[in-house]
Amino acid sequence: MYTKPDILELYDKAIRINKSCPDHRRAFDYWMQHNNKAPEQSLSFDTETTGISFGVPSMLHIGNTDIKVYNIKVFGISLAIPTRKRIVLIWARLGTDLFDEAVKLLGICGQKVAHNARYDLRVCKINSIKITEETHCTLTAARIYWDRRQRFGLQPLCEIICPELSDWELAVKSESRRIKSKYTRAGYPKGYINYSFISDKIMAEYSMIDSFLCLMIHCMIHPRMQDTYEEVYTREQKVLKLALKMEQQGLQYDCRKSLIEERKFNKKAVILEKQLYKIAGEEFNIKSPAQVLSILLKLKIPVKLITADSELSTDKNLLEPIVDHKLWKNEKGLLFLETLLNIKAIYKQVYSYLIPLRKRAMYNNGKIYCNINATDTRTGRTAVTDPGLQTIPRLISRRKRKNPIRSCFICRPGYWNYHFDYAQIEMIFYAVLIGETRIIDAYNEGRDIYTEIAQFTCSEEDLEYIRKTLGDPRQQLKHLSLAVLYGAGVPGTAKILQMPKDRAASLLAGYLEACPLVVEYRNQCKHELYTKGYVEDFFGRRYHIEPGQAYKAPNAVVQGSCAQILKIALIQINEYLETSSDRARILIPEHDEFITERPSADRDTEILFCRNVVSAMQNIKQLTDRRLKIRVDVERTKTNWEAKKKLEIS
DNA sequence: GCGATCAGCGG
DNA sequence: ACTTCGCTGATCGCA
Structure with missing residues (x-):
């Protein structure tokens, strides 16, 4: 010594x-x-x-x-x-x-x-x-x-x-x-x-x-x-070790399948590119916003269609409605935009996901390793980088088809993968935070809270409008509810739902009138920021925010709290796994979800395993004290992540 | 090299 | 008077 x-x-x-x-x-x-x-x-x-x-x-x-x-x-x-x-x-x-x-x-x-x-x-x-x-x-x-x-x-x-x-x-x-x-x-x-x-x-x-x-x-x-900060810090210390462990395990990736998908995409892209150049009358760099913009102007698109915040832009959110609602009275132009959006979607899949992931896996016998940064965000959420595994698309945009990238993530031979997903965690936590019993009751009775919120905040006419102009109302309402509760104003609401400002204004007013507790909580946060300089959540974490930016406070508290819940769950799942004889492991956390793997076995032990993990995720003192039991959805697969199926365990 | 833009994800 | 937030990554275009 x-x-x-x-x-x-x-x-x-x-x-x-x-x-x-x-x-x-x-x-x-x-x-x-x-x-x-x-x-x-x-x-x-x-x-x-x-x-x-x-x-x-x-x-x-x-x-x-x-x-x-x-x-x-x-x-x-x-x-x-x-x-x-x-x-x-x-x-x-x-x-x-x-x-x-x-x-x-x-x-x-x-x-x-x-x-x-x-x-x-x-x-x-x-x-x-x-x-x-x-x-x-x-x-x-x-x-x-x-x-x-x-x-x-x-x-x-x-x-x-x-x-x-x-x-x-x-x-x-x-x-x-x-x-x-x-x-x-x-x-x-x-x-x-x-x-x-x-x-x-x-x-x-x-x-x-x-x-x-x-x-x-x-x-x-x-x-x-x-x-x-003792509680928070010791929690982070534990999570740090678990992140290290998960990083070293790696994920299994199917390079052959990935390559096949890349070729399919490339074939399509080549055809679409040719069409696009033909319509444009010249070749140009599709990946360059500046060049796309100049082509659009050449095709004489009405300038006001592509203007956002008084600046010209080729943003997808701007172009999509033009195609969907035929706002541009020009057949050729619409075909151009449609083709352009399709090509961009393909490029995204291939260059951001398929190729980089396959290259990594190829060097590593089919394994993908990443960095799990447990504390690298301001709200305490975990970030995964290099490659960013938390951003793999669910659907191919515009085509609304299942995405092939998720099917390239496969189970190790002899193992099943189980996905444990907190159901609507942020919104229900927000409801508990402000004491909105209508939402909590709906949740406890197993109803979908976003449709519930829509019912008591929106007028029939607004709902009908959303249904008619935006298609799938559920996703839109989820987006809207989160945005509104976290402080979106009239312009923000109008942008999200692509509706005129006066309609957005009345929608927003109705919303806030129906949920007085939202406004109350905002004011409470503001007061807290002015007196203490920070807001604190149930988990001991503090969020220092400029009083001038008080509108950010509810979001910080909710997002941060949910991050803490996930971390507590991670630690508890790990504690369970260490004491059990299962050779199960946590593969990766994904904001509201844990992906785990476990050797295949008979149904009884499988259900037991799932129940134990779920109860580790539900047993959060700060929530059970407030009579909230978060629902956890379980899905499993023995082949790839795309093919996962819901598993009933209750 | 670095910031801006645009795509994706999560709630 | 006004404001959703948090993140990664590929690419472009300027310095």
Whole structure:
């Protein structure tokens, strides 16, 4: 077991680096003034990596050979270790004794802190670096503490905490640019260069300050996390670990099927493109809004049809009604627009989803890995990136056909996938929040709440209008209800429902008159913002909002609360799975839904499994206390996500 | 490289 | 006087 004085001797070399750097001297000075707040047993670290995306082996073409590069490699670790008299900063590069010692240190003593711990922990796991004890995440803490900020990188946080250090990134950035251009000139491929090319002298300064700032943020926020936000923070800590676990599992993707679908789409696209060029009388770039606009003007479209907010636009929401209601009295023009919209829909499918997903899966034996950012949004929702799996289309727009992309996500051999979906969670939570019993009663009796809301807020005439002009009323009403309750005004309502402003105005007025509690809650939020500066939900999370933007408050509370509900559910499902003998796993969360997998088995154990997961999702104290039991829909499939079927478990 | 635009998702 | 919100990602066009 190392003790701190030993470590200082071991890192004698590292300390010398510190003393030669003016930035670090300033850091020391800063530290000396503030170190009384330091948690004695903590240590912050930062890993420097070669920047290859997680889970995606990349191909580098160098000379005549292709090299396949697997995963992220650590080439250096920096540490910031607080002692009673000073803070020790260390930079250790891969291959040195110092590096080995740093790795040992991470494996043995004290509490660890990292900025974006999920990333660093993932990197360490891939590189077989063991980290013992709890790892605190300053990104997570900062998200909770400064919830309305946009950016949480070290640089923006540094501006608040120690502005005197805020230019530490410049040297490494400019050096990186210099090296990049040098290698690019020499013909090396894009992505070949990374921070490991940068000299130790520059890298050390940069990386050590990173660790230092991370520790500073920790010292500043941690005490607050312990008293004000303890519940929220410990929840996030748990979710962080689960996100890490899910990231490493990956999802199964059917590359062959994907390729077949791509070819079908491409065939159609080629035909449509030819038609489009023929109508336009020339070839142009369909993907460029500017060029599309000039063609439309050439075809003499009435300018007012494509004007939004006094600017010309080729927005889909603008063009679609023109086609649907034949607003443009020009056969040729309508055919042009229709073809254009169809092509754009196909492009979206192919270039945004099918091709990128297949490429990823191909490099990984049919697996797709993604980043699950549990705390990266202002409201506490989880975001999935790289690839963004939460945005896979349900239907192909305009054609209203089932989407082939979802059918490319398949179950692992021998497993079934189960989708657990909270039914209408946000709206029913909102009803509980404001105490609207009519909606709660309808929900408890199993009725659809959006149609219910429509009935007591809209006049027959308005409903008829919506039905006639917009087709499927349910989806429209859902959209409208959410928009109105969260504060849409007359223009917003008119835009959503594509109706004249006077009709929107009367609709909106009727709506708010029928739901006085909505207005009441808005005012309550406003008052709270003016007196306290934030609104708080049932789960301990606070949302700081400018009083001038009070209209955002109800949305923040509802969206944030639902995110918290999902996180509580995630933790509870995981607790259940850990104690059960099922070899079941959670694959991915999707806003209001969990996708899980489980080995195929007889019906009895399957139903039991589903019931347990559902009750883990329903057993949320803050809701059961308010007599709300959220419905959970269960669907299952043994082939692909498109083919899932509803499963009755009650 | 970076912001704007336009597509998709969720409620 | 006025305002739904939150997110990702591909592409364009400008600097």
